[in-house]
Amino acid sequence: MGLPDLFARWFESRGWAPRPHQLALIDLARKGKGALLIAPTGGGKTLAGFLPSLIELTERRQAGEDLAYKKGQGELHTLYISPLKALATDIRRNLEQPMAEMQLPVRAESRTGDTPQSRRLRQRERPPDLLMTTPESLALLLSYLDAAKFFASLKCVIIDELHAFATSKRGHHLALCLSRLATLAPQARFVGLSATVADPPALAEFLNLRDEPVEIVVGEPGAPPVVSIIDAQERIPWGGHMGRHAVPEIYNIIRQHRTSIIFVNTRAQAELAFDALWRINDENLSIGLHHGSLAVEQRRKVEAAMAAGKLRAVVATSSLDLGIDWGDVDLVIQMGAPKGVSRLMQRIGRANHRLDEPSRAMIAPANRFEVLESLAALEAVEARELDGDPPRPPCLDVLAQHIVGTACAQPIDREAFFAEVRRAQPYRDLPRKDFDDTFDFVATGGYALAAYDRWHRLKQLPDGRWMLASPLVAKQFRMNVGTIVELPLMKVRLRRGPVLGEVEEGFVQGLVPGDTFVFAGRLLRFEGVKELAAICSPATGGDPKVPAYGGGRLPLSTFLANRVRGILQDPLKHPKLPAEVQEWLRIQVFRSMLPPADKLLVEGFPRGGKQFLVAYCFEGRNAHQTLGMLLTRRMERMGLRPLGFVATDYVLGLWGLRPASPKQIEELFDEDMLGDDLEAWMDESSMLRRSFRNVAVIAGLIERRFPGEEKSRRQVTFSSDLIYDTLRQHEPGHILLRATRQDAAWQLADLKRLGDLLRRAKGRIVYRRLDRISPLAVPVLLEIGRESVQGGTAEDELLDIAAQELIDEATRL
Template identity: 50%
Template sequence: MTRPLPPAITGWFTARGWSIHPHQQAMLDRAAAPCQLLIAPTGGGKTMAGFLPTLAELADGSRAGLHTLYVSPLKALAADIKRNLTGPITDMGLPIRVEDRTGDTSSHTKRRQRADPPHILLTTPESLALLVSYEDAHRTFAGLQRIIVDEIHALAESKRGDQLMLALSRLSALAPGLRRVGLSATVEDPAAIARLLARHPDPCEILQADPGPDPDIAMLTTEAPPPWSGGGGKYAIPAVLEQVKRHRTTLIFHNTRAQAELFFHHLWLANDAQLPIGIHHGALAREQREKVEQAMVDGRLRAIVCTGSLDLGIDWGDVDLVIQVGAPKNVKRLVQRIGRANHRYNAPSKALIVPANRFEVIECTAALDAVRAHALDGDTDHTGPLDVLCQHILIRACAGPFHADDLFAEIRTAGAYADLPRATFDRCLDFAATGGYALRAYDQWQRLIQRPDGQWQLRDPRRALRIRMNIGTIVDADKMQVRYQRSRGGAPLGEVEEYFASMLRKGDTFLIGGQIVRYEGMREMVVEVSRTPYLKPKIATFMGTKFATSTQLSDRILQMFRQDDWPELPGHTRDWLRLQREVSRLPERDRLLIESFPHDGREHVVAYGFAGKNAQQTLGLLITKRMEEMGLNPMGFVSTDYATLIWGLDPLDDPRPLFTRDNLVETMEAWLADNAVMKRTFKGSAIIAGLIDRNQPGGQRKTGRQATFSTDILYDTLRKYDPDHVMLEITRAEAMRGLVDFGRIEEMLARIGDRIDHARLTRVSPLAAPLFLEPGRIPIAGMADQRLLEEEAQRLMTAAGLAA
């Protein structure tokens, strides 16, 4: 049945000579469905498709109060949509008020919005969680009709998405009859997203828009071959500049902020034509980002060097070329990035991929094949994590007293928590209330108390402030602002991780915001820097999300290695693979290649597992632990998506025992107990679950550093005195899928069986060489430490003329 639109809206379309896309009409026709998921390519009028039913329902001006809530993963997207929605609404002359609400909205406006909400409120998952935590949430959301979740593919399977869906479970309870709409880019398994979106057990209708023409995509050919190693793509700068000149506006994507910084810096140095080029990433100060965004909207920039911060649907208008620097790691993300170019429906997007080094030439070739074959990476089943659930319980408590039974029933309507056992819920509630310790130490200080009528509530209502301040599921490393010295109040240059800051010494130079600065010192948790004439930073910043190469891409690469020759690869890469085959051998899908060789006074072992970065990292931890037990004195390791390089003091004779499944699983058990990755995982979950606070009322963090202690100690203490504590259970579950990714190690072991090849070499192999320049080296705190420490002490004492 075709639903007629109000004349004001049809008139607006007609006046522009536009017609409604079939999928927009379909969304309109089925607007009464409890849940709809629209899958459409970028530029397919997705957002309009989501909003049209709202505009139609609000057109007669008879409704007051909040009608539609729009949630997007990015603040910038909410602001952008506001612009793009307010224009047409004004032109159509509709009596509809649209406002956004994000972390950047003033507190005055936020207060007003709760009492007098607009018809359409645009927000983010975190701001929504905060809204839901207020005592007056039931008033704010009474009468809410629709909720639109934009870019839901970017939220699905992330903790932000889980938090959002829990907030939706609350909203559906506050506003019965609330209809849910999801807007998604092209994904492999729409049903999986629909399952997360729908109020369980409601059905969800899935609408697929026409995917449009295939993209025009190729590898950028350069005069100079890519370097043997490294990740910046600096070698390609002349060719990239040439492309920028030939196009109106180019987006240059990088996988990490550090690489974007470095690339931007070098691009500027080579930019003889003075082309206006900007940089955009999440660690830049907001003022800086906004300046770039505005310049982009005004069409004043010819290119933007960016990261995932521009992955999502902000409409940048005239982009006609997307360049991806570095292997994309994941075909789905590549396809979505390509979609950023030619933001017009039914026009092919144009994109170029720049491999950053020779291995990436292979990876990019495999990714291009996958894009042409329309093969996206598959999704896995997703069960809701318990740390997010613990936070949700606290958020619920902030809003007022509740019955455990009601909250449990409500939570089970969220797809990811549909199978949550009651006992697990009760443990999370106990954790939120008392800390959940075997030693009931906090009976008088507990957070939630049960009233005589059986309802749970905050013991001290002032606690709500602290809980609200810590809402959110993005746990970054602690960040410190970077400012120019003596620029009190001046705009910050950006942020660096606290750990990175702690490693700096006066005089060290590093890159931030495209500029090289000199570290001067730290004042009240601000990193102070000065300008420097140096052209090369001494210290590289390594930040940003680390993505693991998908199983599909790894498999495609291993497939390529089986070929006798590689005519599809550039000569230099082809020669490299030939050389590897000559001096060692190439990894194969159903075998595990281990190389070992001495280099630079240390012994090295390389395991080519092709299991993705996180799993390779875990493999590194397991193997080094075993090597430690064998007395081989491993000192550290580094992992990439395809291999792990381990260095230590003694050579490895036979790798086979190291890689048997039983050995690895057994080591895994012991290892889970005590290692850096587990501790990092614990910290993230502890912050989300509310075991420790990231932010404290009263603003500033303490500067007296002896007052704070590492969360590692909490992990150790819990393990020793309360090994069954729910936080440890959460940490283990987290570790299995996230950073530890043992699942992919299991996959690898099944794939290789007992087919392990050991190549003992006299020097570094061609394939291993790039690993030596890989950032993210992880030291092993083993006996090699003690041996080296004693050697170093001996050396220093002798040098200082002191007898040890």
């Protein structure tokens, strides 16, 4: 049927024509069908999602058919869910213009953690037509007693940047909430929006809540992005992750463009890059800083300045990855390798929000391996190939939280609720025993904890349904809702000024008064701690430290790692590399060999009285760290007297006092290490305790915040360790311990990638015994001293090796 006249005239007034995918979503909405829309940035995805709702509401009201509207009452029609609070607010602001220009009788509002309480209460009493929110706010809305009434009129649910949710705990929580919405609002259709999708049918299943096929609508591809690698004048570092050698070139590039976003992979890198740019900012260009640890006021100020076109550049982490539309941005710079093609494409999409003009981006690799990774990413972008994470097993701690949230709103029929849970895509194959054990844990705490009333959160009614045991449970739930477990953070406050943001508590504990550090783009002097805040004053000199933030570096994707292997093995691609990287590879071939694509290269060599092993695994830092832990245990048993290991995204380096034989190398990498060795290591290490702490917080066993108080991080740790030891002793099969092991395997150890590596390597290890270090081994040895060793014979022994000595030794022919 196309666009109604009012909307068609508006498109014409803007000089636009509706795109086929926008018309397709209007047509599907008229048939009551959900959809997954995959369209590039600048293709009008968000407008496509909202157009059907705007049309339906306008037509109903023009025809006088909307009784609630005529009476001045509100009914929620469309719910928009965003991964970022800033994006929800940005979308509402962007919708206001067309609604005002067409004078539509439609009301749109946003609701996030930043929304004033008075407005939140008013929204529940008189809902807007369109509500923009986040998964956490949705979970809160579903927990209120009036949830069934509030959502009864809901006709459409739009999930933006759907790919960003698919494999995270946050995504599992959202999937459960969507299934609840499907029960409360049987007329609602579900629409997903995304620009970067590796597996469209799998992502479409996330929206399949009616057991009906979800239509996949693919928009026009648009102009291919123009991406290049920055050619820095300084020599490319052998190791390191900050990319500071390229700062002069980056500054000159900023000068030549209207507005640039410089994306980095860590918050510490953001602070360093911002500081380095300001030190050479002779023209006093307006440059901002944006990352998640900055105070909300700081972030909003930068966002407003970018939206108004007042900044020439902003240095940002993934806090600006998704969807925010700043039309003046004409260049994206990725500082450091991107670690994933989908992530790079997402970031590239922030430049030039116009479908018919190419987005422009540049990559500044931080070291030589990152040059290879950047070329691999470039080739994948040109081939329009994307990577994605594999499916994640159903998160039982998230399910526990959702059970409590549902019971806050109404009593639960256990059988009907089980069916509802299994409608959510991540929980389709959830075993009944896992569901029952999780439900029983929520109700009583489980066998080991049943004696304690505080963990009895549900009670059974005479009719068999389950309700909250106490109103206090609802208060606790609403204060602790969500799956993002904050790290121990401490506010940074100026002695005579505002709070600048937060840094990790451990970083502050390592400071003494007088120390200087870089934060929020300023050089600060630490004065002391007062009222749980680090008190600071502006500094003018000194040797500053940089705050460390958990979450660390992003892991290298398997897809990109495979492409890096391919580049190493294809001499025809080497001319695309800088001359010094080509020379690096040439000397490697002369001294040893390049890592084969289908085998595992392991090098052994002596240095400084130690024996080194370097394995070129290319499986990402998480998998390599776990492998290093397991290999040092085996080396100990073999009498090789391990001293330590260090892991990068590309390579694992180990060292000890005795060399390994070729036969021992084969035994070291045998895949049976994922059995008893893994079990023993996980039990001994602090990994499970850390994982249990997070699981216990999400599942509601331990509250981060309690009505009237907030627990200190130390209290949470003490409580979780005590409960962890109790459960291990008295109920080792407790559902939370099972969830903990699953969580550790998925998030911290990356066991699937490790298992795949060991299976690939079986019978295909190439062991090269060298007389000295090879060029490709230099970067990993430069990392020595940054990682701790578990289980070695001399844990405190660290090697302090001068970088230039290593390089000279490796390149001497």
